[in-house]
Amino acid sequence: MVNMPTQWTKVTVFVAILLGAVAGGGAAAADGVLTLSTGMIAPWSNPEGTGFHQILIREVFVRVGARAEVDVNLASSRAFRLADDGVTDGLAGRVAGMEKDFPNLIRVPEPMFFNDFVACTAGEPPPQRWDELAPHAVAHIIGWQIFERNLPTVRDLAVAKDAVQLVGLLRAERTEVILHERWQALWQAKSMNQPIKCGQTPLARVPMYIYLNRKHEGLVDKVAAELGRMKDDGSYQALAEQVFGGLGTSVTGVK
DSSP states (O other): OOOOOHHHHHHHHHHHHHHHHHHHHHHHHHHSOEEEEEOOOTTSOOTTSOSHHHHHHHHHHHHTTOOEEEEEOOOHHHHHHHHHHTSSOEEEEEOTTGGGTOTTEEEOSSOSEEEEEEEEESSSOOOOSGGGGTTSEEEEETTOHHHHHHOOOOSEEEEESSHHHHHHHHHTTSOSEEEEEHHHHHHHHHHTTOOOEEOSSOSEEEEEEEEEEGGGHHHHHHHHHHHHHHHHHSHHHHHHHHHHGGGOSOOGGGO
């Protein structure tokens, strides 16, 4: 047997290890689970993985022959950077147009759901138009641009740091109307045992989308088509009922 010089032996071993690592990395990527992030909390997502975003994404991707899970990242700008850089595979439940600022992201054209921004009261019929808010004491979470940009001058305005504080203002009768996203408001009120009534007609309705990093471009049209099929065959509505059914009499906010 020919003895190889020591330095060549080391190089050969290093190259073999490197090639093995590359091959292994490719196999892991092919067989791995895609990770998407959402910035929306319960009931849209939760630690148990049974929020609407989580079960819908899981089901849609299984139907197109892939696997995907949804994590929560409340830092929106960081979540978009991670997805754009390919550290994560995409995002769930985001507004249209983000692809303009993040060129490596592709928006799935079929809306994932519609975000209903509503007025809620402790029992009185809630306002259902922006101008109907003017005579009331109103509160919303600070920084929510949809309310800060559209709210008219009201009799009294308060801001809260989160949904717990927002519902707390209503409970303490420190405000008459709170403004929030429909299902987060209903979920938070239920968890605090606070009676609440939200307007059936939203103040604003915004389509929300899935984004995928362009390395998964081949899945974009498939996911869009499957979302559409799920809405047509009733399976989408069944998932919505599973998550939101205990919060109210309809799930129109996600159709």
